[in-house]
Amino acid sequence: MEKWFNVGKIVNTHGIKGEVRVISKTDFPEERYKAGNKLFLFMKNENEPIELTVKHHRTHKNFNLLIFEGLENINLVEKFRDGILKVPESQLSELEEDEFYFHEIIGCQVFLTSGEVLGKISEILTPGANDVWVVKGKDGKEVLIPYIADVVKKVDVKEKTVIIEPMEGLLS
Incomplete structure:
Protein backbone atom coordinates (compact mmCIF):
# COMPACT_ATOMS: atom_id res chain seq x y z
CA MET A 1 0.00 0.00 0.00
CA GLN A 91 8.06 10.86 -5.34
CA LEU A 92 10.22 11.86 -2.38
CA SER A 93 13.68 12.67 -3.68
CA GLU A 94 17.00 11.68 -2.15
CA LEU A 95 18.40 14.37 0.13
CA GLU A 96 21.92 15.53 0.75
CA GLU A 97 23.70 14.49 3.91
CA ASP A 98 22.37 16.48 6.90
CA GLU A 99 19.09 17.24 5.06
CA PHE A 100 15.85 15.75 6.32
CA TYR A 101 12.17 15.75 5.52
CA PHE A 102 9.93 17.33 8.17
CA HIS A 103 8.13 14.03 8.77
CA GLU A 104 11.48 12.41 9.65
CA ILE A 105 12.29 15.04 12.29
CA ILE A 106 8.88 15.68 13.89
CA GLY A 107 8.43 13.22 16.73
CA CYS A 108 12.15 12.75 17.38
CA GLN A 109 13.24 12.65 21.04
CA VAL A 110 15.80 15.38 21.82
CA PHE A 111 18.67 14.71 24.22
CA LEU A 112 21.35 17.01 25.54
CA THR A 113 24.96 15.83 25.09
CA SER A 114 24.86 15.12 28.85
CA GLY A 115 22.19 12.46 28.17
CA GLU A 116 19.32 14.46 29.71
CA VAL A 117 16.01 14.30 27.82
CA LEU A 118 14.82 17.71 26.60
CA GLY A 119 11.58 16.62 24.93
CA LYS A 120 10.06 15.77 21.54
CA ILE A 121 10.13 17.81 18.33
CA SER A 122 6.53 18.87 17.72
CA GLU A 123 6.91 21.36 14.87
CA ILE A 124 9.43 22.89 12.47
CA LEU A 125 9.48 26.62 11.75
CA THR A 126 11.13 28.06 8.63
CA PRO A 127 11.78 31.72 9.44
CA GLY A 128 14.68 32.25 7.04
CA ALA A 129 18.38 31.50 7.41
CA ASN A 130 17.87 28.14 9.13
CA ASP A 131 15.01 25.97 10.34
CA VAL A 132 13.96 26.13 13.97
CA TRP A 133 12.79 22.97 15.71
CA VAL A 134 10.08 23.37 18.36
CA VAL A 135 10.76 20.94 21.21
CA LYS A 136 7.96 20.26 23.67
CA GLY A 137 9.28 19.28 27.09
CA LYS A 138 7.72 16.95 29.65
CA ASP A 139 6.32 20.01 31.44
CA GLY A 140 4.61 21.18 28.23
CA LYS A 141 7.05 24.09 27.86
CA GLU A 142 8.34 24.71 24.33
CA VAL A 143 12.00 25.31 23.52
CA LEU A 144 13.15 26.63 20.14
CA ILE A 145 16.26 24.91 18.78
CA PRO A 146 17.99 26.37 15.71
CA TYR A 147 19.05 23.70 13.21
CA ILE A 148 22.69 24.74 13.01
CA ALA A 149 25.87 22.66 13.34
CA ASP A 150 26.92 24.45 16.56
CA VAL A 151 23.77 23.19 18.32
CA VAL A 152 22.54 20.01 16.60
CA LYS A 153 25.28 17.42 16.99
CA LYS A 154 23.59 14.21 15.81
CA VAL A 155 20.35 13.25 14.08
CA ASP A 156 19.28 9.62 13.81
CA VAL A 157 15.96 9.44 11.94
CA LYS A 158 15.83 5.64 12.19
CA GLU A 159 16.07 5.74 16.01
CA LYS A 160 14.04 9.03 16.10
CA THR A 161 16.68 10.73 18.26
CA VAL A 162 18.48 14.07 18.13
CA ILE A 163 21.44 15.11 20.29
CA ILE A 164 22.05 18.81 20.88
CA GLU A 165 24.63 20.91 22.66
CA PRO A 166 22.77 24.09 23.64
CA MET A 167 24.49 27.43 23.24
CA GLU A 168 24.68 29.65 26.31
CA GLY A 169 21.22 31.05 27.11
CA LEU A 170 19.36 28.74 24.70
CA LEU A 171 17.52 26.81 27.41
CA SER A 172 17.02 29.59 29.95
Missing part, protein backbone atom coordinates in the same frame (compact mmCIF):
# COMPACT_ATOMS: atom_id res chain seq x y z
CA GLU A 2 1.36 3.40 -1.03
CA LYS A 3 2.31 5.81 1.75
CA TRP A 4 1.23 9.44 1.16
CA PHE A 5 2.76 12.69 2.43
CA ASN A 6 0.94 16.02 2.78
CA VAL A 7 2.43 18.90 0.82
CA GLY A 8 -0.35 21.45 1.31
CA LYS A 9 -4.00 22.31 1.73
CA ILE A 10 -6.07 24.26 -0.78
CA VAL A 11 -7.77 26.97 1.27
CA ASN A 12 -9.30 29.13 -1.46
CA THR A 13 -9.21 30.27 -5.05
CA HIS A 14 -7.31 33.36 -6.18
CA GLY A 15 -8.61 35.43 -9.08
CA ILE A 16 -10.60 33.95 -11.96
CA LYS A 17 -7.88 32.11 -13.93
CA GLY A 18 -7.93 28.90 -11.90
CA GLU A 19 -5.30 29.77 -9.32
CA VAL A 20 -5.68 28.06 -5.97
CA ARG A 21 -4.31 29.36 -2.69
CA VAL A 22 -2.31 26.71 -0.82
CA ILE A 23 -1.06 26.64 2.75
CA SER A 24 2.10 24.69 2.16
CA LYS A 25 3.28 21.82 4.37
CA THR A 26 6.17 20.81 2.14
CA ASP A 27 9.82 21.12 3.04
CA PHE A 28 10.82 22.20 -0.49
CA PRO A 29 8.00 24.27 -2.10
CA GLU A 30 10.16 25.52 -5.02
CA GLU A 31 10.86 21.93 -6.07
CA ARG A 32 7.53 20.35 -5.12
CA TYR A 33 5.43 22.93 -7.00
CA LYS A 34 7.63 23.10 -10.11
CA ALA A 35 5.73 23.16 -13.43
CA GLY A 36 5.15 19.63 -14.70
CA ASN A 37 5.16 18.00 -11.24
CA LYS A 38 2.30 15.71 -10.29
CA LEU A 39 0.32 16.26 -7.09
CA PHE A 40 -2.59 14.21 -5.83
CA LEU A 41 -5.67 15.91 -4.41
CA PHE A 42 -7.55 14.13 -1.64
CA MET A 43 -11.09 15.37 -1.06
CA LYS A 44 -13.17 14.48 2.01
CA ASN A 45 -15.92 12.51 0.25
CA GLU A 46 -13.86 11.00 -2.58
CA ASN A 47 -12.35 7.52 -2.48
CA GLU A 48 -9.70 8.08 -5.14
CA PRO A 49 -7.25 11.00 -5.27
CA ILE A 50 -7.39 13.37 -8.26
CA GLU A 51 -4.08 13.54 -10.15
CA LEU A 52 -3.10 17.12 -10.96
CA THR A 53 -0.16 18.50 -12.94
CA VAL A 54 1.31 21.84 -11.86
CA LYS A 55 1.24 24.39 -14.69
CA HIS A 56 2.37 27.47 -12.78
CA HIS A 57 3.53 28.35 -9.26
CA ARG A 58 4.16 31.65 -7.50
CA THR A 59 4.10 32.92 -3.96
CA HIS A 60 1.86 35.71 -2.72
CA LYS A 61 2.02 36.85 0.90
CA ASN A 62 2.24 33.62 2.96
CA PHE A 63 0.58 31.44 0.33
CA ASN A 64 1.70 29.35 -2.60
CA LEU A 65 -0.51 29.96 -5.63
CA LEU A 66 -0.84 27.11 -8.10
CA ILE A 67 -2.48 26.68 -11.49
CA PHE A 68 -3.05 23.12 -12.71
CA GLU A 69 -2.93 22.03 -16.36
CA GLY A 70 -6.37 22.00 -17.97
CA LEU A 71 -7.94 23.80 -15.00
CA GLU A 72 -7.33 27.45 -15.88
CA ASN A 73 -10.76 28.68 -14.77
CA ILE A 74 -12.13 29.47 -11.30
CA ASN A 75 -15.27 27.38 -11.99
CA LEU A 76 -13.13 24.24 -12.43
CA VAL A 77 -11.15 24.61 -9.19
CA GLU A 78 -13.69 26.02 -6.69
CA LYS A 79 -14.67 22.48 -5.71
CA PHE A 80 -11.04 21.77 -4.64
CA ARG A 81 -11.34 24.04 -1.58
CA ASP A 82 -10.34 22.23 1.63
CA GLY A 83 -8.67 19.47 -0.39
CA ILE A 84 -5.31 18.10 0.75
CA LEU A 85 -2.45 17.91 -1.76
CA LYS A 86 -0.22 14.87 -1.29
CA VAL A 87 2.60 13.02 -2.99
CA PRO A 88 3.36 9.30 -2.81
CA GLU A 89 6.48 8.14 -1.00
CA SER A 90 7.93 7.14 -4.39
Whole structure:
Protein backbone atom coordinates (compact mmCIF):
# COMPACT_ATOMS: atom_id res chain seq x y z
CA MET A 1 0.00 0.00 0.00
CA GLU A 2 1.36 3.40 -1.03
CA LYS A 3 2.31 5.81 1.75
CA TRP A 4 1.23 9.44 1.16
CA PHE A 5 2.76 12.69 2.43
CA ASN A 6 0.94 16.02 2.78
CA VAL A 7 2.43 18.90 0.82
CA GLY A 8 -0.35 21.45 1.31
CA LYS A 9 -4.00 22.31 1.73
CA ILE A 10 -6.07 24.26 -0.78
CA VAL A 11 -7.77 26.97 1.27
CA ASN A 12 -9.30 29.13 -1.46
CA THR A 13 -9.21 30.27 -5.05
CA HIS A 14 -7.31 33.36 -6.18
CA GLY A 15 -8.61 35.43 -9.08
CA ILE A 16 -10.60 33.95 -11.96
CA LYS A 17 -7.88 32.11 -13.93
CA GLY A 18 -7.93 28.90 -11.90
CA GLU A 19 -5.30 29.77 -9.32
CA VAL A 20 -5.68 28.06 -5.97
CA ARG A 21 -4.31 29.36 -2.69
CA VAL A 22 -2.31 26.71 -0.82
CA ILE A 23 -1.06 26.64 2.75
CA SER A 24 2.10 24.69 2.16
CA LYS A 25 3.28 21.82 4.37
CA THR A 26 6.17 20.81 2.14
CA ASP A 27 9.82 21.12 3.04
CA PHE A 28 10.82 22.20 -0.49
CA PRO A 29 8.00 24.27 -2.10
CA GLU A 30 10.16 25.52 -5.02
CA GLU A 31 10.86 21.93 -6.07
CA ARG A 32 7.53 20.35 -5.12
CA TYR A 33 5.43 22.93 -7.00
CA LYS A 34 7.63 23.10 -10.11
CA ALA A 35 5.73 23.16 -13.43
CA GLY A 36 5.15 19.63 -14.70
CA ASN A 37 5.16 18.00 -11.24
CA LYS A 38 2.30 15.71 -10.29
CA LEU A 39 0.32 16.26 -7.09
CA PHE A 40 -2.59 14.21 -5.83
CA LEU A 41 -5.67 15.91 -4.41
CA PHE A 42 -7.55 14.13 -1.64
CA MET A 43 -11.09 15.37 -1.06
CA LYS A 44 -13.17 14.48 2.01
CA ASN A 45 -15.92 12.51 0.25
CA GLU A 46 -13.86 11.00 -2.58
CA ASN A 47 -12.35 7.52 -2.48
CA GLU A 48 -9.70 8.08 -5.14
CA PRO A 49 -7.25 11.00 -5.27
CA ILE A 50 -7.39 13.37 -8.26
CA GLU A 51 -4.08 13.54 -10.15
CA LEU A 52 -3.10 17.12 -10.96
CA THR A 53 -0.16 18.50 -12.94
CA VAL A 54 1.31 21.84 -11.86
CA LYS A 55 1.24 24.39 -14.69
CA HIS A 56 2.37 27.47 -12.78
CA HIS A 57 3.53 28.35 -9.26
CA ARG A 58 4.16 31.65 -7.50
CA THR A 59 4.10 32.92 -3.96
CA HIS A 60 1.86 35.71 -2.72
CA LYS A 61 2.02 36.85 0.90
CA ASN A 62 2.24 33.62 2.96
CA PHE A 63 0.58 31.44 0.33
CA ASN A 64 1.70 29.35 -2.60
CA LEU A 65 -0.51 29.96 -5.63
CA LEU A 66 -0.84 27.11 -8.10
CA ILE A 67 -2.48 26.68 -11.49
CA PHE A 68 -3.05 23.12 -12.71
CA GLU A 69 -2.93 22.03 -16.36
CA GLY A 70 -6.37 22.00 -17.97
CA LEU A 71 -7.94 23.80 -15.00
CA GLU A 72 -7.33 27.45 -15.88
CA ASN A 73 -10.76 28.68 -14.77
CA ILE A 74 -12.13 29.47 -11.30
CA ASN A 75 -15.27 27.38 -11.99
CA LEU A 76 -13.13 24.24 -12.43
CA VAL A 77 -11.15 24.61 -9.19
CA GLU A 78 -13.69 26.02 -6.69
CA LYS A 79 -14.67 22.48 -5.71
CA PHE A 80 -11.04 21.77 -4.64
CA ARG A 81 -11.34 24.04 -1.58
CA ASP A 82 -10.34 22.23 1.63
CA GLY A 83 -8.67 19.47 -0.39
CA ILE A 84 -5.31 18.10 0.75
CA LEU A 85 -2.45 17.91 -1.76
CA LYS A 86 -0.22 14.87 -1.29
CA VAL A 87 2.60 13.02 -2.99
CA PRO A 88 3.36 9.30 -2.81
CA GLU A 89 6.48 8.14 -1.00
CA SER A 90 7.93 7.14 -4.39
CA GLN A 91 8.06 10.86 -5.34
CA LEU A 92 10.22 11.86 -2.38
CA SER A 93 13.68 12.67 -3.68
CA GLU A 94 17.00 11.68 -2.15
CA LEU A 95 18.40 14.37 0.13
CA GLU A 96 21.92 15.53 0.75
CA GLU A 97 23.70 14.49 3.91
CA ASP A 98 22.37 16.48 6.90
CA GLU A 99 19.09 17.24 5.06
CA PHE A 100 15.85 15.75 6.32
CA TYR A 101 12.17 15.75 5.52
CA PHE A 102 9.93 17.33 8.17
CA HIS A 103 8.13 14.03 8.77
CA GLU A 104 11.48 12.41 9.65
CA ILE A 105 12.29 15.04 12.29
CA ILE A 106 8.88 15.68 13.89
CA GLY A 107 8.43 13.22 16.73
CA CYS A 108 12.15 12.75 17.38
CA GLN A 109 13.24 12.65 21.04
CA VAL A 110 15.80 15.38 21.82
CA PHE A 111 18.67 14.71 24.22
CA LEU A 112 21.35 17.01 25.54
CA THR A 113 24.96 15.83 25.09
CA SER A 114 24.86 15.12 28.85
CA GLY A 115 22.19 12.46 28.17
CA GLU A 116 19.32 14.46 29.71
CA VAL A 117 16.01 14.30 27.82
CA LEU A 118 14.82 17.71 26.60
CA GLY A 119 11.58 16.62 24.93
CA LYS A 120 10.06 15.77 21.54
CA ILE A 121 10.13 17.81 18.33
CA SER A 122 6.53 18.87 17.72
CA GLU A 123 6.91 21.36 14.87
CA ILE A 124 9.43 22.89 12.47
CA LEU A 125 9.48 26.62 11.75
CA THR A 126 11.13 28.06 8.63
CA PRO A 127 11.78 31.72 9.44
CA GLY A 128 14.68 32.25 7.04
CA ALA A 129 18.38 31.50 7.41
CA ASN A 130 17.87 28.14 9.13
CA ASP A 131 15.01 25.97 10.34
CA VAL A 132 13.96 26.13 13.97
CA TRP A 133 12.79 22.97 15.71
CA VAL A 134 10.08 23.37 18.36
CA VAL A 135 10.76 20.94 21.21
CA LYS A 136 7.96 20.26 23.67
CA GLY A 137 9.28 19.28 27.09
CA LYS A 138 7.72 16.95 29.65
CA ASP A 139 6.32 20.01 31.44
CA GLY A 140 4.61 21.18 28.23
CA LYS A 141 7.05 24.09 27.86
CA GLU A 142 8.34 24.71 24.33
CA VAL A 143 12.00 25.31 23.52
CA LEU A 144 13.15 26.63 20.14
CA ILE A 145 16.26 24.91 18.78
CA PRO A 146 17.99 26.37 15.71
CA TYR A 147 19.05 23.70 13.21
CA ILE A 148 22.69 24.74 13.01
CA ALA A 149 25.87 22.66 13.34
CA ASP A 150 26.92 24.45 16.56
CA VAL A 151 23.77 23.19 18.32
CA VAL A 152 22.54 20.01 16.60
CA LYS A 153 25.28 17.42 16.99
CA LYS A 154 23.59 14.21 15.81
CA VAL A 155 20.35 13.25 14.08
CA ASP A 156 19.28 9.62 13.81
CA VAL A 157 15.96 9.44 11.94
CA LYS A 158 15.83 5.64 12.19
CA GLU A 159 16.07 5.74 16.01
CA LYS A 160 14.04 9.03 16.10
CA THR A 161 16.68 10.73 18.26
CA VAL A 162 18.48 14.07 18.13
CA ILE A 163 21.44 15.11 20.29
CA ILE A 164 22.05 18.81 20.88
CA GLU A 165 24.63 20.91 22.66
CA PRO A 166 22.77 24.09 23.64
CA MET A 167 24.49 27.43 23.24
CA GLU A 168 24.68 29.65 26.31
CA GLY A 169 21.22 31.05 27.11
CA LEU A 170 19.36 28.74 24.70
CA LEU A 171 17.52 26.81 27.41
CA SER A 172 17.02 29.59 29.95
